Amino acid sequence: AQTPVKVTVTGAAGQIGYALLFRIASGQLLGADVPVTLSLLEIPQAVKAAEGTAMELDDCAFPLLSGIEVTDDPNVAFNGANVALLVGARPRSKGMERGDLLQANGGIFGPQGKAINDNAADDIRVLVVGNPANTNALIAQQHAPDVPAERFTAMTRLDHNRALSQLAAKLQVPVTEIKKMTIWGNHSATQYPDLFHAEVGGKIAAELVDETWLRDTFIPTVAKRGAAIIEARGASSAASAANAAIDHVFDWVNGTAWTSAAIPSDGSYGVPEGLISSFPVASRDGKWEIIQGLEIDAFSRERIDATVRELEEERSAVRELGLI
Numbered sequence: 001a002q003t004p005v006k007v008t009v010t011g012a013a014g015q016i017g018y019a020l021l022f023r024i025a026s027g028q029l030l031g032a033d034v035p036v037t038l039s040l041l042e043i044p045q046a047v048k049a050a051e052g053t054a055m056e057l058d059d060c061a062f063p064l065l066s067g068i069e070v071t072d073d074p075n076v077a078f079n080g081a082n083v084a085l086l087v088g089a090r091p092r093s094k095g096m097e098r099g100d101l102l103q104a105n106g107g108i109f110g111p112q113g114k115a116i117n118d119n120a121a122d123d124i125r126v127l128v129v130g131n132p133a134n135t136n137a138l139i140a141q142q143h144a145p146d147v148p149a150e151r152f153t154a155m156t157r158l159d160h161n162r163a164l165s166q167l168a169a170k171l172q173v174p175v176t177e178i179k180k181m182t183i184w185g186n187h188s189a190t191q192y193p194d195l196f197h198a199e200v201g202g203k204i205a206a207e208l209v210d211e212t213w214l215r216d217t218f219i220p221t222v223a224k225r226g227a228a229i230i231e232a233r234g235a236s237s238a239a240s241a242a243n244a245a246i247d248h249v250f251d252w253v254n255g256t257a258w259t260s261a262a263i264p265s266d267g268s269y270g271v272p273e274g275l276i277s278s279f280p281v282a283s284r285d286g287k288w289e290i291i292q293g294l295e296i297d298a299f300s301r302e303r304i305d306a307t308v309r310e311l312e313e314e315r316s317a318v319r320e321l322g323l324i
């Protein structure tokens with residue numbers, strides 16, 4: 001029988017964790033024929049709740065789930081891990097300064113990066129979901145010098161999926177008709193969802209909508225969708241975030257011709273090397289590749305530069321705080 005793949009989920013007792021774990025155990029993360037073991041990492045006060053989730057996972061009798069552990073020790077959680085989904089993070093509370101937010105997350109993602117470095121399997125792949133995701137991924141990566149840098153990624157797939165859904169609704173087409181959607185930059189309000197390379201029925205999407213809609217409705221709707229969902233549901237967009245995490249890892253492992261993911265920049269498209277920034281990417285043989293050769297017009301350039309500038313500022317801030 002195939003050796004199970006070990007998947008570690010941090011913040012496992014949280015809302016996203018609850019929407020994520022059952023789908024991993026059912027085979028949606030890696031494939032319907034891949035057995036998994038789950039490791040649930042939580043802070044000590046949430047271990048009991050994570051144990052409750054583990055009881056429910058047991059009760060599903062998932063054929064592919066070959067084991068579950070619950071722990072508050074990152075060295076245990078990441079021991080032999082093949083996939084790490086870093087969901088638990090310190091959310092921004094009212095009035096919290098950015099420096100304090102980065103400091104608190106540095107205290108989480110630095111030690112987790114080191115624990116991954118020291119304990120994970122050679123093929124470890126890391127997806128950071130907890131915000132500020134791109135910079136948390138950078139912090140973890142910088143504490144894991146023995147792990148290839150490109151194994152640290154951050155999630156912009158939810159933004160990508162939101163962009164697909166908004167455009168499909170506008171043009172009244174199924175989402176499957178839309179190709180080559182791209183989110184650039186930071187998973188934040190500055191992100192840039194790009195319709196100048198997206199195609200619908202072979203036509204450039206930006207040419208099928210008017211510029212006012214693109215600029216004043218589409219871009220802000222995608223960027224602010226999380227807040228709109230909190231406003232409507234009274235709770236955050238946990239299920240769609242979990243769904244996007246599944247999509248990201250599935251495509252990373254199984255391959256895709258085009259999606260969006262935040263991966264370490266090699267300098268492509270003028271994004272400073274090393275920043276973990278969202279790009280149009282393909283995945284081949286289990287590796288992300290930035291799709292090359294796209295022409296970037298002035299409208300897109302300005303927006304890519306703005307979101308990348310924010311990533312540079314976050315990187316400078318965590319450097320100044322000594323977090324990387």
Ligand code: NDP
Pocket residue numbers: 010011012013014015016017041042043046087088089090091092108129130131132158226236237238240241
């Ligand atoms: P959620 O599970 O709802 O969210 C977890 C993180 O995901 C947050 O940082 C959140 O950032 C981020 N996120 C990214 N995209 C989305 C999205 N679309 N919708 C919602 N969140 C998104 O948080 P909970 O508070 O329910 O659970 C967090 C859990 O993490 C708790 O159980 C806590 O104990 C645990 N934790 C564990 C740590 C560890 O294992 N060492 C460390 C820290 C916390 P944002 O809030 O900015 O949207």
